[in-house]
Amino acid sequence: MTHFTCPICKQKFTQKDRTLVCPQGHAFDMAKQGYVNLLRPGKGGSVRHGDDKLMVRARTAFLDAGFYNALRDAVTKEVLAHAEKGVTLLDAGCGEGFYTAHIRRALLDADQEPSIYGIDVSKDAVHACAVRDRGIRLAVASIFDLPKENESVDILINLFAPYDAAEFSRVLKEGGTLIRVFPRERHLWELKCAVYDTPYENEIDTLALEGFTLTSETPVTFDLHLSKTEDIDALFKMTPYYYKTSREDQKKLENLQSLDTHGEFLIVTYKKANTLPNVDLTDTSSL
Numbered sequence: 001m002t003h004f005t006c007p008i009c010k011q012k013f014t015q016k017d018r019t020l021v022c023p024q025g026h027a028f029d030m031a032k033q034g035y036v037n038l039l040r041p042g043k044g045g046s047v048r049h050g051d052d053k054l055m056v057r058a059r060t061a062f063l064d065a066g067f068y069n070a071l072r073d074a075v076t077k078e079v080l081a082h083a084e085k086g087v088t089l090l091d092a093g094c095g096e097g098f099y100t101a102h103i104r105r106a107l108l109d110a111d112q113e114p115s116i117y118g119i120d121v122s123k124d125a126v127h128a129c130a131v132r133d134r135g136i137r138l139a140v141a142s143i144f145d146l147p148k149e150n151e152s153v154d155i156l157i158n159l160f161a162p163y164d165a166a167e168f169s170r171v172l173k174e175g176g177t178l179i180r181v182f183p184r185e186r187h188l189w190e191l192k193c194a195v196y197d198t199p200y201e202n203e204i205d206t207l208a209l210e211g212f213t214l215t216s217e218t219p220v221t222f223d224l225h226l227s228k229t230e231d232i233d234a235l236f237k238m239t240p241y242y243y244k245t246s247r248e249d250q251k252k253l254e255n256l257q258s259l260d261t262h263g264e265f266l267i268v269t270y271k272k273a274n275t276l277p278n279v280d281l282t283d284t285s286s287l
């Protein structure tokens, strides 16, 4: 049975009742909801990680209201296009599992017999994901230290989360697929206009990723009609803008009764580049 790997010795866990144990005897108890916390104490384990409970709740309510279904469906379609029977998928930064659970359902419906893993640094988000879908294997863990064996994942998705190209490359099988999502220039433009006197378009980071070959870019655009202050608030808090906005500007949204805006994303798919044969170029003795 496939499982996570031990964060201390990197060997594979086996499950004994509600405990994951590695061959070295490192043991991690699973929560009642079935996930495991693999963040190591002393490695920042005492500070709060990621999104807190209120934030997770607001975002879950917003997403479950269907506002981002167009993006969810487009990402799912991209996964289905690359999945083969018995696919192992890892959602690196799964949050509350809005995308992960839908993808799992779609793969099951397509008879692909998937193994789905999700990790997130936020315990509250992982907890919410476990409540949403018990069929996802979940761990509280860092994107920079993925609890998976080398070359064990067919498809890795990384949505609105930090990334680590070297770590993604390590866990992906040769020729494996990486799917990421980027906001485009005028994503939530009307929301920004409501907050800022001088809104700026998003700058798009380079899409190039070391160790990966870009294979497709799929734009997704959809309208958002928000008719409740709490939906506007939840959407704003999902964006990175929120944290960069003064309290004074944040307040402008609190009086807004409705907002028509639009989402504008780019789904970018990569293939793990072939590993070069390990040739020592400094060794000239054989030349």
Ligand SMILES: [Zn+2]
Pocket: 006, 007, 008, 009, 010, 011, 022, 023, 024, 025, 026
């Ligand atoms: Zn161990």
